[in-house]
Amino acid sequence: xxxxxxxxxxxxxxxxxxxxxxxxxxxxxxxxxxxxxxxxxxxxxxxxxxxxxxxxxxxxxxxxxxxxxxxxxxxxxxxxxxxxxxxxxxxxxxxxxxxxxxxxxxxxxxxxxxxxxxxxxxxxxxxxxxxxxxxxxxxxxxxxxxxxxxxxxxxxxxxxxxxxxxxxxxxxxxxxxxxxxxxxxxxxxxxxxxxxxxxxxxxxxxxxxxxxxxxxxxxxxxxxxxxxxxxxxxxxxxxxxxxxxxxxxxxxxxxxxxxxxxxxxxxxxxxxxxxxxxxxxxxxxxxxxxxxxxxxxxxxxxxxxxxxxxxxxxxxxxxxxxxxxxxxxxxxxxxxxxxxxxxxxxxxxxxxxxxxxxxxxxxxxxxxxxxxxxxxxxxxxxxxxxxxxxxx
Numbered sequence: 001x002x003x004x005x006x007x008x009x010x011x012x013x014x015x016x017x018x019x020x021x022x023x024x025x026x027x028x029x030x031x032x033x034x035x036x037x038x039x040x041x042x043x044x045x046x047x048x049x050x051x052x053x054x055x056x057x058x059x060x061x062x063x064x065x066x067x068x069x070x071x072x073x074x075x076x077x078x079x080x081x082x083x084x085x086x087x088x089x090x091x092x093x094x095x096x097x098x099x100x101x102x103x104x105x106x107x108x109x110x111x112x113x114x115x116x117x118x119x120x121x122x123x124x125x126x127x128x129x130x131x132x133x134x135x136x137x138x139x140x141x142x143x144x145x146x147x148x149x150x151x152x153x154x155x156x157x158x159x160x161x162x163x164x165x166x167x168x169x170x171x172x173x174x175x176x177x178x179x180x181x182x183x184x185x186x187x188x189x190x191x192x193x194x195x196x197x198x199x200x201x202x203x204x205x206x207x208x209x210x211x212x213x214x215x216x217x218x219x220x221x222x223x224x225x226x227x228x229x230x231x232x233x234x235x236x237x238x239x240x241x242x243x244x245x246x247x248x249x250x251x252x253x254x255x256x257x258x259x260x261x262x263x264x265x266x267x268x269x270x271x272x273x274x275x276x277x278x279x280x281x282x283x284x285x286x287x288x289x290x291x292x293x294x295x296x297x298x299x300x301x302x303x304x305x306x307x308x309x310x311x312x313x314x315x316x317x318x319x320x321x322x323x324x325x326x327x328x329x330x331x332x333x334x335x336x337x338x339x340x341x342x343x344x345x346x347x348x349x350x351x352x353x354x355x356x357x358x359x360x361x362x363x364x365x366x367x368x369x370x371x372x373x374x375x376x377x378x379x380x381x382x383x384x385x386x387x388x389x390x391x392x
Contacts, residue, residue: 006194009316011309014193016279023180028195030100035202040099047091051124052081054088054206058214058370063340068360073223074343074373075211077235084346084375085207085235086117090186092203094121097184104183105129108172110137110165110231111301111348112144113375114188119153121186129153132171134163137300144379162294165304169278189232190308193279197308204238211370212242219368225249225359227352228372230322231266231302233311235374240320249321252311253355255297256324264296267324268307269315277306283315298327298383299347301375329354334377334384346375347383 006012014024034040048054056079061072077085090107097105105127109115115131122129131148135157138145145155161167169192176185190197190204215223226243228236230252240250257265265271265285272283275290285293285305297303314320325333330347333354338344345353352371363369377384 006198008197008310008313011281011312012194012197013281014279015276015281016193017177019177020180020193024193024195031096031195031199034096034099037099040095044092044095047095047124048088048206052087052091053079055210056080058211058218060218061341064337067340068357069365070360070363071366071368072356073215073368073370075207075239075370076373077207078343078345078349078373078376082113082117082120083378084113084117085204085238086114086188087120088206088238089188089200089203089234090114090117090121093184093186093199094125094127097127097186098125100184102182102184103127104179105186106132106172106175106183107186107188108132108165108168109188110134110168110303111299111346112137112141112148112379113301113346115148115153115155116144118186118188119148119151122153123151130156130175132156132158132168132175134158134165134168136163137165137168140300140383141379143382164295165300166292166295173278189234190237190310191232191278191280191282191306197280197310200234201237201241201310204234205241207235207238207372208240208242211239215368215370221368222246222248223368223370225251225363225367225369226372227251227253227356227369229253229302229348229351229374230269230307230311231255231304231348232306233308235372237308237310239372244319250319251355252320252322253351254322254324255299255302255351256326256329257296259326260324263293265324266295266297266302266304268305269311269322270324280309282307282309282312298330299351301346301348302351323355325351325354329358331384331387333357334380338377343373344377344381345373346377347380349374350377
């Protein structure tokens with residue numbers, strides 16, 4: 001899909017204060033140099049393979065396939081160091097920050113996985129790291145907070161607004177404006193002003209590239225359906241990008257929360273309208289006055305009122321189908337994969353699994369379905385256990 005000067009169709013752009021236009025231009029120029037620097041690319045590849053654990057496996061799910069009547073594979077980003085796809089991007093951006101001579105990393109996080117991945121990259125490359133995290137998410141993700149702190153990062157609680165991911169991004173942007181000369185803001189998804197959506201998509205494209213090679217080797221053909229969860233949307237873009245020109249059905253799965261009809265969800269593409277959030281034009285959840293709506297999802301990583309501009313373009317173009325899965329369906333899928341395959345998925349990824357379950361009856365027995373398992377569920381076990389206790 002084409003992107004021109006920071007635009008994906010009408011979406012994207014740089015809707016930021018004048019003070020950030022210079023730093024964004026500096027970042028864009030540095031990134032182009034970084035991408036074309038052979039030594040930098042060799043170094044990144046070495047860290048992704050020898051340290052992070054790429055390539056990740058493409059696992060056939062025998063039990064789940066038998067139950068649902070289709071051939072189901074999981075792309076195992078949960079097996080990466082740190083437990084999620086996020087490290088593909090943080091290693092890349094941390095190396096870029098080093099290339100630019102920056103001295104400090106800041107990040108935002110919801111589920112904590114991007115914060116953990118940034119803390120990992122900071123430890124490896126010798127950067128001090130500050131991670132902004134909403135108070136609500138700190139409570140929901142205590143394990144990841146401790147993991148970040150173990151690796152030397154400071155976790156800075158955000159007490160404004162909804163005290164979730166949206167507000168953490170606001171605080172990180174304020175920090176970056178004040179400290180841009182020495183600090184690199186390591187955005188965790190395909191959101192924000194140009195060049196971030198393109199840059200993060202590039203770093204995550206390894207997911208789809210590997211998947212294409214692996215499925216051709218295992219099945220001798222491309223899959224019929226590929227599913228990935230969508231919050232900001234980096235794991236989905238990373239997976240989908242290798243298949244845009246192929247005859248493959250692509251499905252992005254958003255957080256339906258308590259239901260689209262209640263208005264308590266994180267499904268920007270399914271329930272939002274066009275607007276500007278965090279420096280880019282995309283689909284966002286807003287009221288009639290353009291004020292950003294509060295969101296809800298059982299999954300902290302999908303609890304965000306916006307989405308990447310490339311996803312917005314793909315929705316309008318009809319190339320990707322976007323659907324929403326509610327909390328109850330995601331929980332059911334969380335248990336299903338755990339019991340049937342011995343793999344505990346992140347609650348984010350459980351949304352994609354739930355969508356696969358939902359469409360299985362409409363597919364043929366020989367159809368191949370690939371689900372991007374973007375992260376492992378260790379971080380969510382205490383939250384799920386607490387809900388189970390409440391239910392009883």
